[in-house]
Amino acid sequence: MPELPEVETTVRGLERFLEGQRITWVQLNRPNMRYPFPTGLVQALTGATVSSLSRRAKYGLLHTDRDSTMIFHLGMSGRWRIDPVADEKHDHLMLEAGGHRFALNDPRRFGYVDLVDTARLADWPAFAAMGPEPLGDGLSGGLSAAHLQSALAGRKQAIKLLLLDQKVVAGLGNIYVCEALFRARIDPSKPSGLVSRPALQRLVLAIQAVITEAIAAGGSTLRDFAQPDGELGYFSKQFDVYDREGLPCHGCQHTAITRIAQGGRSTWFCPRCQR
Secondary structure, eight states: OOOHHHHHHHHHHHHHHHTTOBEEEEEESSSBSSSBOOTTHHHHHTTOBEEEEEEETTEEEEEETTSEEEEEEOTTTOEEEESOSSOOTTEEEEEEETTEEEEEEOTTOOOEEEEEEGGGGGGSHHHHTOOOBSSOBTTTBBOOHHHHHHHHTTOOSBHHHHHTOTTTSTTOOHHHHHHHHHHHTOOTTSBGGGSOHHHHHHHHHHHHHHHHHHHHHTOOOOTTOOOTTSOOOOGGGGOSSTTOTTSBOTTTSSSBOEEEEETTEEEEEOTTTOO
């Protein structure tokens, strides 16, 4: 699944082509993806001007001058294609603007689209339940050690699992949680309520750093994710722990990276560096 940096990369890629452009044509090639396309989507977008694009957690937001916003989620395999040479059977939503054609392509159809009033974005059910953004945004403010300390107080669940809870922090996924916990030197199995305030301060900085670096590097190359222009990211080459089981730790240079299962997902960490 594309994680936060991949979605941010996608949004920035689309922004270069779409911001300020009038949408002249919209076509739906099927009635649904994971969920049915919203009623009136084609009518709402056709003729509208894209005022801006943004992101909330792992959702992309396309804002229009009609005071409505199209929300898109890329699911497991979704991506936007710009000026595709040929149509593909998995191009489910297509539009034209600024002399370019855009296709929302999703072979597995776990992604979806919704249309909401821009003024009520914060009340959209998924957004209303979310915690703050790692890097901050206009809807949620920014992540802080004080927020984490309050959200994790008295909790016995492992810190790794609670960081994946969107109510605690919005948009964090398995890859970057593993990387951030390594940088903050925190054992992923440690009960959340026992993580000290200094450790939480390190963790906030680590989360922000790893997300920022991944965005700058273009996201990861895992599975079939690609930026809108087809360029793949390369941050996966810089992972310290993720998918490195048995390889030497980049920190202590001696201990082998260990993999354990937590909540049905793999966690990679250094038993010596992370306490």
